Amino acid sequence: MLTLARLQAVEQDRLVLASGTEVPSAWSLVVPPTRGQDVVAETPGLADARGLVPVGETFRSTTYDDVHVVGAAAAVDLPWTTAQPGASPLGSGFPVETQARTATADVAAMLRRRVFRLTPAE
Structure with a gap:
């Protein structure tokens, strides 16, 4: 190899x-190196040097609280290393579905917190 x-x-x-x-x-x-889309890479502070978006455990951008990223565009820390830096199966179906469920739950929690803050106290 x-x-x-x-x-x-x-x-x-x-x-x-x-x-x-x-x-x-x-x-x-x-297999070419994984690179993000230009529109992501050109957004100030959003992407890393490869054009991928660094995210936390809930797939929320580490820079922008209202941006969630799943799949191949997410720069996630892997619990293993590969011969090719950045090579991972995280853009395949099952991991992306799991990421999307996690991100969706986080978005829903964010929206609930906003709604509860806007509701007058009784």
Whole structure:
């Protein structure tokens, strides 16, 4: 397995790395680094260097209290390390569904607190 390599070209029978090294290959799986969307990366203070949004346990942005992020856009701390920094299965179906349930519960709790603050005391 080759990790953290930059590709210059993919040819029929080899990969050519940016360093000029040629790697013979009849079949390759190339996974680009995870990067966020430009609109997220361009929002001041919202994203990290990769364009992903740092979040807490409830998937609320660590910068903006009214922003929740789930799935591939969320920069979560993983309890393990991988050969490729930032590589994780957290953008797949089940984890995203679990994240969404957690974020939704947090949004509902936030809305309940706002409603209760606005209700006059009896």
